[in-house]
Amino acid sequence: MKSPQFAFLESSLSLGRLSHAYLFSGTERELKDHATVQFLQLLLSDACGSCRTCLQIASFQHPDLALVEPLEGEGKMRITIDQVRELKYRLSLASYGGGHKVALLKRADLMASDAQSSLLKLLEEPLGQTVCILSVDHSDLLLDTIRSRTQEIQFRARKDRTADSLKHGSLRARFKQAKELGEGEKEAQEEALFALASEARSRLLAASLHGTPEEMRRAGILAVLGLKAEEAFVLGRGSLRLALEQAYMEL
Numbered sequence: 001m002k003s004p005q006f007a008f009l010e011s012s013l014s015l016g017r018l019s020h021a022y023l024f025s026g027t028e029r030e031l032k033d034h035a036t037v038q039f040l041q042l043l044l045s046d047a048c049g050s051c052r053t054c055l056q057i058a059s060f061q062h063p064d065l066a067l068v069e070p071l072e073g074e075g076k077m078r079i080t081i082d083q084v085r086e087l088k089y090r091l092s093l094a095s096y097g098g099g100h101k102v103a104l105l106k107r108a109d110l111m112a113s114d115a116q117s118s119l120l121k122l123l124e125e126p127l128g129q130t131v132c133i134l135s136v137d138h139s140d141l142l143l144d145t146i147r148s149r150t151q152e153i154q155f156r157a158r159k160d161r162t163a164d165s166l167k168h169g170s171l172r173a174r175f176k177q178a179k180e181l182g183e184g185e186k187e188a189q190e191e192a193l194f195a196l197a198s199e200a201r202s203r204l205l206a207a208s209l210h211g212t213p214e215e216m217r218r219a220g221i222l223a224v225l226g227l228k229a230e231e232a233f234v235l236g237r238g239s240l241r242l243a244l245e246q247a248y249m250e251l
């Protein structure tokens, strides 16, 4: 089965918009691990999931795949700087299949800080067709500089994501989140937009009771909502006028 996360990665590849580094984050491990293997099979094989190469990849045995996992040392599990150096060396070699070379760092949050700095150099200057996948439960355990150089793909239960996108930040920030949910998450996006539209209506109601006439003109309304015209357009399902009419009808 295709998860929305995998569907997004698949379309990124087909559109030629693959990132050099991905951060797979979240505690939905089964979903995350499954999408990881599917993505590796897509990059290094034919993604059928059942041929010899795909099966090799599923057990992380492929000459163009470098797997890095934490090692035990001094009573702690750690990814060390030596492991990152060896990874960089492996990625610098020519690709066996002539295509992508992929690094998978499992539990990347267990990278020692010198290892993270060493990895950062690789993310800053990616080599050819290399793709780095950092897999973590919680992305906030990584250096900000690493996070900012990766594209984060979240693996969290949908209800958590939707709840988050509805609760935090300004209307605009949440609208942006709702738009991003759209990459394969139509239903959650609908829910989020509906909730945002209701909140927008209550803000307009408050403004109409207490605001000035200027605020109730078009530009004022957008300001009250803290939205740009384009965003109100989408809230109104394709029409700014419809968005405003809907809002007025509810007042």
Ligand SMILES: [Zn+2]
Pocket: 045, 046, 047, 048, 049, 050, 051, 052, 053, 054, 055
């Ligand atoms: Zn296959």
